[in-house]
Amino acid sequence: MSEIVLDELSFRYPDTVENTLDSLDLQINSGEAHALLGGSGAGKSTLLNLLSGLLGVQSGRILFDGLDVGRVAPHERRVSQVFQFPVLYEALTVEENLAFPLRNLKDSASGRRGRVDEIARRLKIDHLLGRASKNLSLFEKQLVAIGKSLVRPDVALVLLDEPLTAAEPAHKWELRQTLKSLQREMGATMIYVTHDQTEALTFADRISILHDGKILQTGSPQSLVDLPAHEHVGYFVGTPGMNLLDGEISAGFYQLAGSPLAQTDSVPGPCRVGFRPEHCELSNVHPTGRQAVAVEILSKRTLGTLRQEQIGLAHARLGTSEITSRQTLSNLNVGSGWLSVDPARVMGFRDGWRIGEST
Amino acid sequence: MLEIEDLCLIPDSAPLSGKFRDGEITVVLGRNRSGKTRLARIIAGFDRGNGGRLLLDGSDITAQAPGQRSVALVYQAFVNYPSWTVAQNLASPMLAQGLARDLIKERVATIARQLELSALLDRYPEALSGGQQQRVAIGRALAKSARVLVLDEPLVNLDYKLRESLQLQLRALLHEFDMTVIYTTSDPRDVFALGDTVMLLADHALVQTGTPLDVYERPATPLAADLMSDPAANRLHEGKVLRMVRPEHLELEAHAADDVSFATTVLGIETNGSETYLHCEVDDLHGRAQWVAKINGLIDDQPGQARTLYAAAGCVLEFASDV
Numbered sequence: 001m002s003e004i005v006l007d008e009l010s011f012r013y014p015d016t017v018e019n020t021l022d023s024l025d026l027q028i029n030s031g032e033a034h035a036l037l038g039g040s041g042a043g044k045s046t047l048l049n050l051l052s053g054l055l056g057v058q059s060g061r062i063l064f065d066g067l068d069v070g071r072v073a074p075h076e077r078r079v080s081q082v083f084q085f086p087v088l089y090e091a092l093t094v095e096e097n098l099a100f101p102l103r104n105l106k107d108s109a110s111g112r113r114g115r116v117d118e119i120a121r122r123l124k125i126d127h128l129l130g131r132a133s134k135n136l137s138l139f140e141k142q143l144v145a146i147g148k149s150l151v152r153p154d155v156a157l158v159l160l161d162e163p164l165t166a167a168e169p170a171h172k173w174e175l176r177q178t179l180k181s182l183q184r185e186m187g188a189t190m191i192y193v194t195h196d197q198t199e200a201l202t203f204a205d206r207i208s209i210l211h212d213g214k215i216l217q218t219g220s221p222q223s224l225v226d227l228p229a230h231e232h233v234g235y236f237v238g239t240p241g242m243n244l245l246d247g248e249i250s251a252g253f254y255q256l257a258g259s260p261l262a263q264t265d266s267v268p269g270p271c272r273v274g275f276r277p278e279h280c281e282l283s284n285v286h287p288t289g290r291q292a293v294a295v296e297i298l299s300k301r302t303l304g305t306l307r308q309e310q311i312g313l314a315h316a317r318l319g320t321s322e323i324t325s326r327q328t329l330s331n332l333n334v335g336s337g338w339l340s341v342d343p344a345r346v347m348g349f350r351d352g353w354r355i356g357e358s359t
Numbered sequence: 360m361l362e363i364e365d366l367c368l369i370p371d372s373a374p375l376s377g378k379f380r381d382g383e384i385t386v387v388l389g390r391n392r393s394g395k396t397r398l399a400r401i402i403a404g405f406d407r408g409n410g411g412r413l414l415l416d417g418s419d420i421t422a423q424a425p426g427q428r429s430v431a432l433v434y435q436a437f438v439n440y441p442s443w444t445v446a447q448n449l450a451s452p453m454l455a456q457g458l459a460r461d462l463i464k465e466r467v468a469t470i471a472r473q474l475e476l477s478a479l480l481d482r483y484p485e486a487l488s489g490g491q492q493q494r495v496a497i498g499r500a501l502a503k504s505a506r507v508l509v510l511d512e513p514l515v516n517l518d519y520k521l522r523e524s525l526q527l528q529l530r531a532l533l534h535e536f537d538m539t540v541i542y543t544t545s546d547p548r549d550v551f552a553l554g555d556t557v558m559l560l561a562d563h564a565l566v567q568t569g570t571p572l573d574v575y576e577r578p579a580t581p582l583a584a585d586l587m588s589d590p591a592a593n594r595l596h597e598g599k600v601l602r603m604v605r606p607e608h609l610e611l612e613a614h615a616a617d618d619v620s621f622a623t624t625v626l627g628i629e630t631n632g633s634e635t636y637l638h639c640e641v642d643d644l645h646g647r648a649q650w651v652a653k654i655n656g657l658i659d660d661q662p663g664q665a666r667t668l669y670a671a672a673g674c675v676l677e678f679a680s681d682v
Contacts, residue, residue, distance in 0.1 A: 039518045040489060168390065173590055173651065177627065177638070195518040202629035202636065222657060225632030236520060238633060240527070278633060278655075301527075302572055303551045304607060307614065307671045310572070312551070 001189040002064040002078075002156035004028040004051075009060035011046055020046045022213040023060070028206075030065075031187040033180065035204035037197060039236070043213040044193045048159055051191070052079050064156050078156040080149035084165040086141035088133045094120075094144050095129040101152050119147045122182055139171045146179060150186060160192040164199055176203060197237055209233050225276075229357045231349045234274050240313070243280065244349070245321045247273035254346050257318055259293040262343035266355045271348040277326040279345035282314045284337045292338040293318065300329045361507050361539050366401065366411030368394040372563035374411060379507070379556075384533055384540040386550045386571075388586055389560035395543035397563065399511040402541060403432040415506060430507040431500035435515050439484040439495050445471070446480040448495055452503040470498045473535060490521045497532075507539045514549075526552040547589050551575075559586050581678050590636075592676070593650040595621070596643050601678045606636075608674035609652035617672045623650060625664045630657055639666060 005028075011021040021043045028034045038044050049055040050062065053074030061068050069077055080101070088097050098116045105112070120126040123143050128136065133144065142163065149158050163179070164172045180203060183190050194200050200207050201221040208218040209232070217229040228234035234242030245256055248270045253260035256273055286292050295316040303312035310329045315322060316339060323339060348355040360381055365374040372394070379385050389395045400406040402413065404425035413421045420428045431452075439448050446467055453463045471477045474494045484492055493513060500508055514522045530553045533540050542553055550557045550571045557574050559566035559582075566586065567579040578584035584603050585591040592603040604621075613620065623639035626649070630636070637652040637660065652668055660666055 039520055173636075173638075176629075195520070197519060198631050201631040221630050221632035239523060241520070241523075276633075301530075301552065303548075304605075305572070305576060306608060306674070308673065 001030050001187055003030045003066075004157055004189060004191070005061075005063040005066075007061040007063065009047075009050065009057070009062060011043075011050060011055065011058055018213075020213050021050070024215050026208060026215060026218060028189060028191065030189055032206065033183050033190050033192065033204045035192040035194065035200035035207040036210050037194060037200040037207050037236070038210035039195055041212075042210040044195075044210060045161075047210070048081075048161060048191075048193055051157065051159060052081060053077050078152070078154055079159060080152065080155050080157075081159045081161065082142075082145050082149050082163045084162045086138070086145035086166075088141055088144055088148075090132075090134040092133055093129065094125065094131050094133055094136070097133055097144055098129075098147050098151055101148055105152070115151055115153065119151050122185065123147050123178060138166055139168070139175065142167060142175060143178065146182070150182065150188060156189070158188055158190045160190060162194050162196075162199075163192070164196075172199075179203070197239070201237070209236060211236070227347075227354070227357075228274075229354055231272060231274065231352050231354075234276075234347075234349075238276055240277055240324050240326075242274045242276050243323050244272050244274045245318065245323070247271060247348075249348060253291075254348060256293050256339075260291050261293060261341055262291065262346035264346075264348065266348060269350075271350050271355060274347050274349055274354075275341045275345055277313065277324045280323070280325045280339060280341040281327050282316050282323070282325045282332060282337055282339055284331075284333055284335065286338050287340045290340045291343070292340040295323065295337055295339045297332065297334050297337040298322070299334060300332055302329060360416060361402070361541075362412075362414040363402075364412045364414065366413070367409035368397045368401070368563040370409050372409075373565070375565045376411075377558060377565065377568060379539050379541055381506075381539050382534070382537045383555040384530065384542055384553050385556045385558055386554035387541060387543040387558045387560055388545070388547060388550055389543075390545055390586070393560045394563035395545075395560055396511055398560070399432060399509045399541065399543055402507065402509050403430050404428050405432070429505045430509060431503040431505040433496050433500045433508070433510045433513050435512045439492060439499070441484055444481050444483055445476055445487070445495055448484070449476075449480075449498050449502050452499055456503075466502065470501055473532065474498050474501075488521075489517050490525060493517065493525070501536060501538075505538070507541065508533070508536075510540070510542045512543055512545070514544075514546075529553060547587050550587065557587075559583050561586070578676060584676055590651045590653075593641075593652075594643075594648055595641055596645055596648075596680055598644070599680050601680045603676040603678065604650075604670045604674060606651045606653040608670050609637075609650075609654070609668045610670065611654060611658070611666075611668070613669045615671060618669045619672055619675050621650075621668045621670070623666050623668055625660045625662055625666050627662050628658065628660055633657075637666070637668075639668070 006024045006026040009024040010019050012019045036044055057070035102112045120129055125143050167175050192203050209216045211232050217233050224237045231244055247256045249266050249268045254262050254264050254273050282297055295318045298315045298317055300314040301312050302310045312329050314325045361379040363377050367374050387395050401408045412419055449467045449470055450463050554571050557571050558568045561582055567574055567583045575587050588605050590606055592605050595602045621641055623641050626638040628635055628637050635654045635658050639650050640647040641650050
């Protein structure tokens with residue numbers, strides 16, 4: 001499989017004034033499971049179409065193992081694709097579907113047969129080879145579609161476009177496990193495109209966050225959660241997203257509404273103060289020995305119980321901003337209260353970017 | 360109040376009865392093809408059920424046409440009139456009802472304010488985001504001033520993040536209108552986020568009804584436990600007993616003397632950056648059962664490793680074995 005490099009890749013649709021993709025730089029290693037995570041309109045589909053060759057490169061370069069593929073025709077790029085809904089030839093058997101991408105190869109019939117058998121065995125669908133594709137469940141069809149994408153021995157890159165969307169929740173886990181172990185065993189370079197953070201973070205070694213045509217951050221799941229480079233990454237990754245409030249740094253503290261929240265040695269001045277719902281706590285009584293800010297507790301929403309404790313989300317207001325916390329709810333009442341935050345988990349943002357982040 | 364009496368969703372399905380109270384949101388939770396959309400369409404009058412009655416405030420509406428009954432329906436694929444502005448879309452049900460123009464204008468302004476669409480009134484649907492389009496579709500249903508609002512998987516086509524924020528907004532919004540709201544979904548998260556009452560549906564029949572917390576803590580059947588869980592609840596067959604534990608109730612350490620322990624072998628782990636999904640196997644009467652534990656924080660167990668998991672005694676659900 002190939003190493004994929006995007007080099008200052010930009011794209012603008014005709015009759016529009018803004019770039020849909022704006023100067024993307026990214027290196028994906030050979031054999032890497034990479035995810036592109038973004039909302040609708042972020043540019044995900046445009047990037048997929050540029051990689052597969054459905055759209056022509058206008059500005060910048062796409063390199064496969066160092067080779068500029070900008071002028072290489074789609075069918076010669078050796079890119080295979082798995083879509084939201086399995087694309088199979090319904091009239092053909094599973095075996096015929098799996099063998100279809102091999103039809104133009106010079107391999108012997110037995111070589112092709114061996115390849116199909118190997119893929120079927122790895123996907124644990126060998127027992128389905130003789131079945132007509134139209135009689136398979138949606139889950140089995142998507143397994144065959146994944147098999148088709150990997151059956152050619154010379155495939156450079158596999159693009160996965162929300163491949164789990166159509167799967168029932170219980171099957172998503174199984175499909176993702178199968179996909180991941182296959183990716184590892186075969187050393188496949190895969191790019192997984194999705195708006196669903198759980199899918200992106202659990203599938204990929206590294207994730208790129210795409211927003212308004214720009215890559216805001218590329219990193220491991222943990223780095224995106226712990227050290228978001230940009231406010232939007234803080235908001236977009238995590239359920240619910242990071243709390244982001246207008247505050248300031250003064251006298252060595254992050255401050256909200258004039259109350260100190262956590263120590264910092266960053267440069268004083270206004271900033272956005274960010275912290276995750278799971279790293280803060282709302283209470284009616286001032287938490288002893290901790291910095292706390294007075295807030296108005298608006299509501300709470302139970303999401304489950306653990307050891308007789310109700311756990312869920314609580315919402316509070318500070319000035320015009322709202323805060324969400326994830327915590328135990330049994331002793332929390334609507335009304336006046338306090339916000340405290342794990343001081344090690346508070347961060348500041350200026351002009352969107354995290355203070356201390358080199359951009 | 361809307362009441363359903365002995366209604367069969369399809370021929371030969373078990374008859375279904377239920378009450379939908381004023382000012383409450385009832386979330387109807389079921390998997391694909393469980394009968395959710397069928398129920399929504401029967402309540403709105405677009406489909407006829409088999410037998411049974413629909414009562415709105417005590418009067419029988421079973422035979423009423425969709426336009427006659429005070430029910431509004433919002434579909435999965437939100438439908439707006441593409442050649443009309445947001446204001447015209449919101450006004451359309453009231454024009455059809457023949458309301459006075461001044462009154463229509465006033466009500467459009469009110470609904471737009473409540474749905475945060477005031478700045479978008481002159482736009483056409485194509486210039487709106489998916490979330491905004493869905494709010495317009497909901498606004499049109501509200502403009503009908505129906506007593507009952509039926510939302511059939513209204514968030515299913517939206518982005519994960521948009522869905523998350525709308526889930527939180529919708530509850531407050533729907534409560535403001537004091538209607539009877541019926542909301543169908545296949546996502547268990549919607550139940551806690553939105554529901555005052557949950558109604559579980561499977562194979563076109565009712566599985567259980569209650570408050571979200573009650574159904575979560577005391578599922579009537581193994582299927583009810585699974586429906587309110589993502590991923591599905593873990594199962595262990597022991598003699599004539601089936602024990603089930605939700606993924607979020609498994610912990611790495613014991614916290615009480617009567618905690619139940621489970622010896623597992625790790626199959627693999629997945630992380631979303633703040634939680635770990637631990638996939639493992641547990642010895643079972645019938646071989647090995649595959650389990651998932653949802654653990655806060657990150658752990659790096661290796662496949663093949665032994666790992667003991669614990670659950671509070673009260674979190675281990677017991678049923679008569681279904682095998």
